[in-house]
Amino acid sequence: MSTPYAKLPGWVEYGLIPLINLAVAFLVAGLVVLLVGENPLEAAYHLINGAFGRGEYIGFTLYYATTFIFTGLAVAVAFHSGLFNIGGEGQAYVGGIGVALACLWLDQMMPWYVVFPLAIVGSVFFGALWAFLPGWLQARRGSHIVITTIMFNFIASSLMVYLLTRVLKPLGSMAPQTRTFAEGGQLPKLDWLLSIFGLNIGTAPFNISFLLALAAAFAVWVLIWRTRLGYEMRTMGHSPSAARYAGISESRITVVAMMMSGGLAGMMALNPIMGEQFRMQLDFVQGAGFVGIAVALMGRSHPGGIIPAAILFGVLYQGGAEIAFEMPSISRDMIVIIQGLVILFAGALENMFRPAITRVFAARGQRAAALVQTKGA
Amino acid sequence: MDFLHVLFVLLESTIRVSVPLVFAALAGLFTERAGVFDIGLEGKMLGAAFAAGAAAAVTQSVWVGLVAAVLVSVALSLVHGYASITQRGNQIVSGVAINFIVAGSTVILGEAWFRQGGRTPALAEGARFQTINFPGADAVREIPVLGPVYADLLSGHFLLTYLAFAMVPFSWWILYRTRFGLRLRAVGENPGAVDTAGISVIWLRYRAVICCGILCGFAGAYLSLAMTAGFVKGMTAGKGYIALAALIFAKWRPLNIMFACLLFGFLDALAIRLQGTPLPLIGQVPVQLMQALPYILTVVLLAGFIGKAIPPKAGGVPYVKER
Numbered sequence: 001m002s003t004p005y006a007k008l009p010g011w012v013e014y015g016l017i018p019l020i021n022l023a024v025a026f027l028v029a030g031l032v033v034l035l036v037g038e039n040p041l042e043a044a045y046h047l048i049n050g051a052f053g054r055g056e057y058i059g060f061t062l063y064y065a066t067t068f069i070f071t072g073l074a075v076a077v078a079f080h081s082g083l084f085n086i087g088g089e090g091q092a093y094v095g096g097i098g099v100a101l102a103c104l105w106l107d108q109m110m111p112w113y114v115v116f117p118l119a120i121v122g123s124v125f126f127g128a129l130w131a132f133l134p135g136w137l138q139a140r141r142g143s144h145i146v147i148t149t150i151m152f153n154f155i156a157s158s159l160m161v162y163l164l165t166r167v168l169k170p171l172g173s174m175a176p177q178t179r180t181f182a183e184g185g186q187l188p189k190l191d192w193l194l195s196i197f198g199l200n201i202g203t204a205p206f207n208i209s210f211l212l213a214l215a216a217a218f219a220v221w222v223l224i225w226r227t228r229l230g231y232e233m234r235t236m237g238h239s240p241s242a243a244r245y246a247g248i249s250e251s252r253i254t255v256v257a258m259m260m261s262g263g264l265a266g267m268m269a270l271n272p273i274m275g276e277q278f279r280m281q282l283d284f285v286q287g288a289g290f291v292g293i294a295v296a297l298m299g300r301s302h303p304g305g306i307i308p309a310a311i312l313f314g315v316l317y318q319g320g321a322e323i324a325f326e327m328p329s330i331s332r333d334m335i336v337i338i339q340g341l342v343i344l345f346a347g348a349l350e351n352m353f354r355p356a357i358t359r360v361f362a363a364r365g366q367r368a369a370a371l372v373q374t375k376g377a
Numbered sequence: 378m379d380f381l382h383v384l385f386v387l388l389e390s391t392i393r394v395s396v397p398l399v400f401a402a403l404a405g406l407f408t409e410r411a412g413v414f415d416i417g418l419e420g421k422m423l424g425a426a427f428a429a430g431a432a433a434a435v436t437q438s439v440w441v442g443l444v445a446a447v448l449v450s451v452a453l454s455l456v457h458g459y460a461s462i463t464q465r466g467n468q469i470v471s472g473v474a475i476n477f478i479v480a481g482s483t484v485i486l487g488e489a490w491f492r493q494g495g496r497t498p499a500l501a502e503g504a505r506f507q508t509i510n511f512p513g514a515d516a517v518r519e520i521p522v523l524g525p526v527y528a529d530l531l532s533g534h535f536l537l538t539y540l541a542f543a544m545v546p547f548s549w550w551i552l553y554r555t556r557f558g559l560r561l562r563a564v565g566e567n568p569g570a571v572d573t574a575g576i577s578v579i580w581l582r583y584r585a586v587i588c589c590g591i592l593c594g595f596a597g598a599y600l601s602l603a604m605t606a607g608f609v610k611g612m613t614a615g616k617g618y619i620a621l622a623a624l625i626f627a628k629w630r631p632l633n634i635m636f637a638c639l640l641f642g643f644l645d646a647l648a649i650r651l652q653g654t655p656l657p658l659i660g661q662v663p664v665q666l667m668q669a670l671p672y673i674l675t676v677v678l679l680a681g682f683i684g685k686a687i688p689p690k691a692g693g694v695p696y697v698k699e700r
Binding site: 032035036037084086137141142143144147148150151152158159161162166290297329330333335336337338339341343347349351352 | 414416456459460461464465466467468469470471473474475476477478479480481482484485486488489615618621622625663665666668669672673675676679680681688
């Protein structure tokens with residue numbers, strides 16, 4: 001916060017600047033499409049159509065969005081405490097263990113509404129555990145959280161390959177995945193929610209964990225802006241030295257914030273495992289942990305911004321599949337580029353257009369002030 | 378004798394897989410000692426590997442490939458520099474962004490230009506690096522111990538391999554024995570003092586970032602022009618992060634970097650070698666454990682259980698001139 005920028009109106013700060021950054025990211029992505037020799041407008045058409053064209057498409061869009069709300073919130077909670085949790089990917093992956101264990105244990109005996117709460121607890125526990133270690137190491141041993149969480153992503157990946165190929169795999173099966181869960185391990189779809197709007201969900205795996213994601217977003221808002229712990233976290237995020245003078249325990253906040261972040265990332269595992277595949281597969285996270293970084297940056301770490309940002313990435317994922325289908329030279333990797341560009345322009349270069357915008361508003365403010373003066377005279 | 382033979386095969390592949398790590402870790406050394414954290418090593422290496430593969434395939438010249446690799450990598454470094462030095466953005470965020478942009482665009486552009494599923498065309502002999510055989514290597518191979526050391530370990534590598542190991546003392550010399558190096562290290566510890574001395578912090582950091590780009594370019598070129606004949610999508614496969622781990626493991630020192638990279642390379646070679654074969658005493662070691670070992674070791678080191686890794690003091694903090 002060392003850069004002195006003039007204060008801007010709220011709608012500019014939280015609306016206009018993110019939108020401009022986003023627009024630039026998409027413009028550059030459009031240039032890449034041009035470079036490949038395709039029409040960006042056509043790509044945009046397929047993107048929108050693929051994401052919203054049918055009830056089924058909308059279902060898929062919201063299914064992806066659910067995942068990204070969880071990982072976005074995870075990154076945001078850590079951001080508020082001044083921590084960069086880049087390990088959402090690994091925490092979500094390990095969180096899957098909790099989901100799988102609950103399902104493997106109870107799916108044949110209990111209905112989903114008994115298994116689901118247990119799976120939530122399991123996912124939060126394992127996700128938080130995987131974030132606890134980096135948090136604790138930062139708090140007590142001073143190791144840099146970014147590096148440790150990166151390392152933990154790789155360790156998680158090796159660990160999960162080991163577990164899925166040796167431990168959790170049913171006997172006699174070759175595929176590195178758990179057995180398919182019975183009914184108790186399958187979450188009900190939210191077809192009724194879409195049918196209110198007259199939409200048919202089709203085969204889309206849009207499920208009840210979407211509501212859990214919304215609840216989590218609300219809970220994060222309450223936590224960060226309405227509780228004492230949230231206040232302490234934000235204090236530490238803004239100024240660690242001020243927090244220290246105020247008697248806030250830095251190591252406690254670091255560990256607690258990281259565990260909450262990891263727990264939220266872990267909850268992401270519910271959506272694909274219990275909502276779509278009904279088993280735990282190798283690499284089920286598929287980069288969602290990293291998308292969370294883009295989502296949190298775009299949403300300015302506020303749940304009210306994270307939900308639309310997550311939906312935008314849901315659109316990219318679902319619509320991107322449609323682009324890949326209609327325009328073979330643009331594969332799904334286009335999404336990865338857009339994701340990177342969003343992270344670059346909404347994150348690292350977030351202040352690039354700020355001086356210009358500030359100048360515009362300063363000029364307007366002066367003119368308005370001058371106007372008031374002349375009228376008064 | 379059989380054991381010795383296995384050992385030599387292992388050591389030879391250790392050298393082969395360590396080269397990109399050495400280049401990339403030294404690249405990271407330059408920026409991080411100047412106070413710019415860089416987790417975009419992976420992306421720069423991948424971008425360079427793609428540029429090298431694509432340019433060499435089109436022009437059939439290995440040198441054009443190498444130059445293209447360095448240019449692309451330096452360009453990516455400058456993006457990182459612009460974001461983190463000029464715009465004072467978050468350096469980690471910028472590095473993450475570069476990794477994603479490169480991971481996506483190498484596949485998209487590769488597919489659009491060559492239509493081989495994200496690969497570049499396989500390179501013919503003239504378009505890739507050839508191994509250099511020292512005189513008399515074949516003649517002395519039969520001599521026990523010293524023969525294979527000369528013939529397999531010292532001779533028979535690529536030009537870039539020798540360059541990588543030559544870069545280790547050279548980087549040390551630049552950082553510890555030149556004025557530029559002294560200032561570079563100072564700007565990573567206390568940029569305010571450097572600024573007070575009338576030296577531009579910004580320009581110095583940009584130069585460090587360019588050095589990083591050049592070295593990452595070599596790392597990428599090695600992957601697609603020497604180790605394999607052409608670019609394959611995602612071919613860095615986390616090597617940039619291993620290099621980052623090696624850099625920290627080496628406590629930001631050039632000579633240690635070489636040893637850390639050789640250690641991590643050895644673990645990699647060993648993991649491939651040991652696949653499925655039980656070890657005496659320990660029994661069968663899961664491959665996944667071997668693969669995770671570099672990361673685990675780095676975490677343990679960072680936690681201060683093996684010595685203490687202290688990063689450059691001003692690392693990650695953008696410099697703001699006093700007003």
